[in-house]
Amino acid sequence: MSAERPETYDIAVIGAGGAGLTAALYGARARRRTVVFERLMSGGQIATTELVENYPGFPQGINGTDFAMNLVQQVDRFGAELRYEDVQSIAPRPDAPFRIETSEATYEAHAVVATAGADYNKLGVPGEDELIGRGVSYCATCDAAFFQNQEAVVVGGGDAAFDEALFTARHVSKVWLVHRRDTFRASALLQERVFANPKIEIIRNTVVDRIVGADGVEGAELRNVQTGEVRTLPVSAVFIFIGQTPNSHLLKGLVELDEGGHARVDLRMRTAVPGLFVAGDLRVEAARQLVSACGDGATAALAAEAYLAEAGIGEG
Amino acid sequence: MAATPEVTDATFDADVMKSDLPVLVDFWAPWCGPCRMVAPIVEELGEEYAGRVSFYKMNTDENPAIPSQYGIRSIPSLLIFSGGELKGTIVGFRPKSDLKKRLEEAIA
Secondary structure, three states: OOOOEEEEEEEEEEEOHHHHHHHHHHHHHOOOEEEEEEOOOOOHHHHHOEEEEOOOOOOOOEEHHHHHHHHHHHHHOOOOOOOOOOOEEEEEOOOOOEEEEEOOOOOEEEEEEEEEOOEEOHHHHEOOOEEEEOOOEEEEEHHHHHHOEEEEEEEOOOOOHHHHHHHOOOOEEEEEEEOOOOHHHHHHHHHHHHHHHHOOOEOOOEEEEEOOOOOOOOEEEEEEOOOEEEEEEEOOOEEEEEEEEOOHHHOOOOOOEEOOEEEEEOOOEEEEOOOEOHHHHHHHHOOOOOOHHHHHHHHHHHHHHHHHHHOOOOOO | OOOOOOOOOOOOHHHHHHOOOOEEEEOOOOOHHHHHHHHHHHHHHHHOOOOOOEEEEEEEEOOOHHHHOOOOOOOEEEEEEEEEEEEEEEEEEOOOOHHHHHHHHHHO
């Protein structure tokens, strides 16, 4: 059977979050044939963020989805392709382009920028999987409005948990913010706002052991990790924001990963594999901010362009 | 790309329950960011399945009855109907390849 020659790109970007879309923007503007593969939806984590208040140049903040949609339009305007396909493998080959297998087809690319980001962590407690979409949620901006005048638990102690607790408090009658430690990683400003919100009650040193309910969430069983005291809160929703795990399965065996699964890169986002770059939340020491992810994407695309030029690809 | 047409509480019976073709309904709301990001994927599916499956979207803010009848408490939610019966429910955002698989199973 003679297979057709796969579609060949100069730059393949994996992941259409802030880092990936910015890399694609720079790749397309360098007149490189650029594709972005996206497993889920474009925008990545930013698409589920209600208001981005720390992106420089937007004094009133900007809606995360608007930001993502603008970036998609901008990338499209300069001619990069966006394909909703799940990349299964990246294979470097000596003296040949990378081979990329997706859920739909096989492609080739002379340079690869991996920006697959990170996925939210689950609690891993009974009731969680069973009640997803019926009160258990990882996106308060999507679902909080379905629980008007009911009570909700928000789990976590970082920026995402605090942000989403504030958003959820606009819809529900009461938010119980449950955190396993005594202190919080959330920024000082977000902490001030949460502490001042009369609808939010903070429960420290406490974990969720179980989410109960038949047709929908009816309660969350909590355990104080210091006293061992157990109680069940009668809530209709549990919103979970307990950090993320990088999507580095594609890079395993290919590049060096740290203990947390982040890829080692240099300051130009280069890995030890020539032509393979990693940017955004997937790399070591990422600041995990939209602005730094976008900056990483630009750096990686410029380094990819330099790599292609040096290899004499696509010249003349 | 063609925008997915709207279905409402009032038109749901005629457009979905009495449809000759299987129907996918995308439940969304304007304030739901991921819903807006999923819309282009649903539009792509609409083109790929043209003539085999009808595609609609329903605004859950403007149409309280049908979402409540189907217990929608998370969006985006994609519900697949065939012959007036609910054949499949996909909650949250899933890869396009998964959506196709679930769609194929539901209309088989």
